[in-house]
Amino acid sequence: MSDNAHPHASTEPEQAIDTSNIRSILATDCGSTTTKAILIVRQPDGTYRLTVRGEAPTTVEAPFDDVTVGVVNAVREIEELSGRTILTGVDGRPNTPENGNEGVDLYLSTSSAGGGLQMSVAGVVKAMSAESAQRAALGAGAIIIDVIAVDDGRKEFQRVERLRQLRPDMILMSGGTDGGTVNHLVEMAEMLVSADPKPRLGIGLNLPVIYAGNKDAYPRVAELIEDRVALRQVANLRPTMENENLLPAREAIHELFLEHVMQQAPGYSKLSGWTSAGIMSTPNAVGKIMQTIAEQRKINVLGVDIGGATTDVFSVFRGIFNRTVSANLGMSYSICNVLTEAKVENIKRWLPFAVSEADLRNQLRNKMIRPTTIPQRMMDLQIEQAVCREALRLAFDHHKSLARGLTGTATEKNVGNIFDQKSTGQTLVDMMSLDMVVGSGGVLSHAPRRDQSAMMMMDAYQPEGFTLLTVDSIFMMPQLGILSTVHPEAATQVFERDCLIYLGTCIAPVGVAKDGDPCITVQFKGETHAVPFGSIKVLPLGFKVGEDGEPETADITVTPARGFDVGAGKGKEVSTTVHGGVTGVIIDARGRPLQIPTEDGQRITKLKAWLNALNIPLE
Amino acid sequence: MGTAYTPGLKVSARTTIEKLRRLPLKGKVLVNVGDVVTPGTVVARTELPGVMQTVKLAERMGIEPNEVAAALRVKLGDSVAVGDVIAETKGLFGKFFRAEFKSPVAGKVELISNTTGHLGIRQAPTPVEKDAYIRGTISKVIPEEGVVVSCQGALVQGIFGVGGERLGEIVIITAGPEEAITDSHLRPEHKGKVVVGGSNVSASALRKAASVGVIGIVCGGVVDRDLMDYLAEALNQPGFDIGVAITGQEPIPFSLLITEGFGTITMAARTFALLKSLEGQVASINGATQIRAGVIRPEVIVPQGDTILSAGTDKSDDESGQLAAGTPIRVIREPYFGILGEVTGLPSELVQVDSETMVRVLEAKLQDGRTVVVPRANVEIIVG
Structure with a gap:
């Protein structure tokens, strides 16, 4: 497996925040059931410590239909427990920066509420490009609701019907090494034309589709679908059989998630305006921590x-x-x-x-x-x-x-491993x-x-x-x-x-x-x-x-x-x-x-x- | 959690009810604000684009993809009928071994690909209509998407249900809220009716309800295995399970609404009394339930009076759901599951319960006279 298979540092907000004088940090996580808030305060010795925690039911659903209601309730608990006044900004948002015992210097949030990011992924071969596409989407914090592949055992009309029913938030399309198959990609695009799928949120909007397949097939794919979907091309996630390049697709997923999906979820555009950095998907944020533990301690982590x-x-x-x-x-x-x-x-x-x-x-x-x-x-x-x-x-x-490991790759045999029957993957x-x-x-x-x-x-x-x-x-x-x-x-x-x-x-x-x-x-x-x-x-x-x-x-x-x-x-x-x-x-x-x-x-x-x-x- | 709001299920003899009737795709709204509608009034209409059928022409005719254009007898945008000749090869000397290919479907030619040699024929769109579902007045129009229908009336929300929107007269078929519905309660005269029973509906009663033509069942509970077995049988899918509880689309002949939960659980007395007071009236019932991401609870709606509302009428009920001393509650988890009571105290400090979990609790006086401590998360406020 190539180094490209290591999707370190998945997608993360690009920030230019001066951290030298951060005294207090409020951070919330809007889960599907509960919104959790924590308050971190710099201590006299200069170290940062958790001081209090609050929580409230998430309010992304009726009768509230606004995620910020749950955020405010969780932060209100922080206010009660810490004695600090925070919700004094415009519209009752957390006030930044800190001023005496009021407000905080930084407000950040993650979210998995509202069903998270629901994606369908498509590839030519199920165990190869479609599997790489799954890894790319999962690593970017998505929930996979369907995997489409030429060899997935379904008839074309069944794939079309499924795509119409599911209404994913986004589709990741992959397949073919660079210079390889074109026809299968064009057929996949034809399937999209046939299904004419609509996104889950935002009636009347075009469905975001990320193309991460054979670069030579892109012009023909674009010709077929660019008027019907919000199409974006990124580098092929399987440029050769032996290489996997997931990072560009993951970055595109995260950007489109923020641009399209989050803007449609109830209260999210308001919450984005409150935070000091973009909202990160919860799994993405937890993945970041796991990678950091493994890197810093040089260990294997589950x-x-x-x-x-x-x-x-x-x-x-x-x-x-x-x-x-x-x-x-x-x-x-x-x-x-x-x-x-x-x-x-x-x-x-x-x-x-x-x-x-x-x-x-x-x-x-x-x-x-x-x-x-x-x-x-x-x-x-x-x-x-x-x-x-x-x-x-x-x-x-x-x-x-x-x-x-990658399936479908040729494994170099030598005298030492010639009797090793382990397959790839x-x-x-x-x-x-x-x-x-x-x-x-x-x-x-x-x-x-x-x-x-x-x-x-x-x-x-x-x-x-x-x-x-x-x-x-x-x-x-x-x-x-x-x-x-x-x-x-x-x-x-x-x-x-x-x-x-x-x-x-x-x-x-x-x-x-x-x-x-x-x-x-x-x-x-x-x-x-x-x-x-x-x-x-x-x-x-x-x-x-x-x-x-x-x-x-x-x-x-x-x-x-x-x-x-x-x-x-x-x-x-x-x-x-x-x-x-x-x-x-x-x-x-x-x-x-x-x-x-x-x-x-x-x-x-x-x-x-x-x-x-x-x-x-x-x- | 310090923020104690637990909006319970609404059980109300008269409340303002608003139903959003929205198309799945953009379309045309057919009514205006202030229009009075009946459940069957079509309020919006759209067309679901037909599926594009891919005809693998090159493969079927034994020619190269780049030869398809020359063989075609149709062009983009042409309408074709089943059996129309859509492609033809020239054959030998233009005379012999000519092959023609007839369209397997009717529709419009939308795609011709020189890369794959495929032809795409888009079939006719399917009309989709949205009806009003309840008797009421149009209080809001969402251009191109749908409307809000409002009315004053009785509303009973259930905790779980299956089956979609239906309309029928309410009939009470058990003596009280504690009596379970068995097949002997169900008779031919219940055809087309919404039957209301007590604590449970048995597996055989579900089958009998389907056979006599009942369109709705409302009761306190249902045993999980009974319902899953019935659905597996009715849908002809052995091992069927409702999974993550997104229901309403089951092709079964009735809608089921349970008010309390799974098991045999006496229906709350005031819910039963309200439904009894509505006996003989026509109800809109919907079993659709979604627990996650956009909570939908099953419901029985009986519009009252002329149901005429002026646009923008405010809701009459406070849904803030704040717990306070005196708030009527129902416990929704063991060991006091299903019992009604009243809040007597709201201690602010965390309390350790029998499971050793530290939680915010409330003190309550239950209907059976006991004074108990329960986690705040384990009660719901009785609304309505």
Whole structure:
């Protein structure tokens, strides 16, 4: 894969803001359910810290139809909690710059409300240009609602009908290497002429179409469709079979998103006028943070942002950034889609109590139709956390299928790899080489106990070897993502001190055995701990005294039993340094793949033992 | 969340109702502000452009794409009928082995491509009409797009529904709000009617309703599995699921509106009483529901009186939805799901509930006499 496949620094607003004298920063994120506001203030020692947080329901829908109403409500909570007057600008907007205890120096916002950016992508070959187009759109923060390709198995009239029904916000058209096929691109343009698709928002407006295919085919494509759609050409995203060039298409998507889509969404043009920089899409902003973590620490990172409607997964493996959106996997609006995709038995397997299928289904439907409700009973919380595990797992499967090398390329063979049967297009996700998991989103950031977040991520991702588990403290990565494009120093300081919560290191040997058989032996702080197969043990390791959120570290020697691997090979000992956190060092000897008893009674007994190991309450 | 607004579902005997009737594409508005309309009045009309059928001429005739122009017997903009000769090869010496190609569809020639050798024939447009849906007065015209129809009348919003817009007379078929609708409640005389029951509609009752020709069902709840099984059967799609709950387009013979939620849940007494008071009147019912991005709730509308409103009449109801002591509420999540009550206190500090979640709560006196603490997010204000 070429360097071009690394879509670093996705689209970001071009700003010329003097950051030398920024004293206070207000940032909001308008989610599909909730609008979250944070206030960051420069301290006397010159560092930036989060001071207060406010939230309110998002108001992009009736009866309000104006996103700024929710923004004002969230900021009003900030005003109440901080004692600072902010909403004194024109039309009640946040006042900038700061003047005494009034106003703020910077106001920024991200958004995923109103259904986000919904795109259809088209390519010639499904596993090649159409897949590159998906990666380009996903990396720019889009939700893919359809993938059109010559070999997608549909008849032309079916593609035309689908395009008409879906009414995407934008289409990304790709295909053909430069100098390659022209006919397929022209046929695709003919399909657009035939469908005459209209955008989702803005009745009477032309649909934005980005052309990122064979440059030689563009004149003929333009001749066919430029009078019917808002057409823009960018560099071919697959100029040769071996190269992928996603950045120009991503930039164009972001620009058109701001120019066309956002201007049509209720209240967004007003909100744009309030901010000190353009509005950034939430997934774009979170992706920015994930890339920064991986670059600064030189590690492999897996990140997730699980929302009410969608679950975004981010990964950086070997320096390659990938992002996917599972548009219909989420904890409120989409909760029943998780039920449909995961099946009821897979949700029930995480519950430490018996429940009837009918009750479970009705309860999840009721959460879907009343998405902002909160679990009041422990069992309701456990049901939501069970759904979360499945949503995380399914979204991760989706991510692994797209975060992979280029397919269709010729692999150079030499004597060393001539017997290697691995095909091109292998997933880049390698759990044994994963260094860190970052969880974000309401169900992970607001779990009553952080240990519950650790357990949800361990169950869903099944990390292998040594993996540091972290969560976004109060779900503020989107705001810090956009802040990092304007004031990187402030973003880093708040991220390190107030956002990232260390849960601890998970040590999980790969392999399976019988319950109770030897699995792993750990030498830690002068003591030896033998952890049998099928169990979890937590070793205490917390935070450094006097340093905000900085985890303690300690040396550890891990000896896996025969047949088990923690990274050095089966039965091979590993000595390393591990980080602590809220939970500590978690020895997860439940097996990889994770072994859950199928019989109800045994399963419930096991689940209770595992939850007890992390001190997670059962009722 | 400090901002406590929880606008509930509206259940009102008399309120101002405004329905936006908008075309999917630009078109022509056929009425003016002040016009009185009935549910069937067509208020706007447009034409959905026909699909362009691609005829792969070069491929079908065995010629090169650049030879298509010479073979064509039609030009851009020509109208063709099914069977018209649209292309012809010269053949040998202009006489032998001549091949002709007849149009498979009727329409206008819109595309001739020398690159692909394809011909595009745009089929006739499909007329799309928007009716008024309710009896009322046109209060606003959105040029080229649609209108707002307004009326005074009764409005019952449900929490979830399926099926589209329909019109029928209201009939109460259960003794009270707690009684479930079974197939024995449904009789031939309910054909064309909107039937109202209590806590639930069973799977067999859904099938019976379809067979007797009921056009609307309103009740407290429905068991998830019963509804999904019925829809899978009616749509002939095994394993069908409503997924992310965007409904209203299901091709089923009736519209279903549930007022409380999934399961067997007694319909709120005042909702049942209001519907009972409307028995015998003609209602507009729509099961369309959208939970995400542009909330749409299912509804029953019964315009009252002459429904004549002057343009620009203000809404009579306050929808601000601020919680305060004395506000009537309904709890919308376990452990008090479905129970009505009244707010007695609004503590400002966060409180830990049984799930250990720290939330803003309210204190309420429930109808059954209990005094309870519930998260503010778990109640809705009774509006109307």
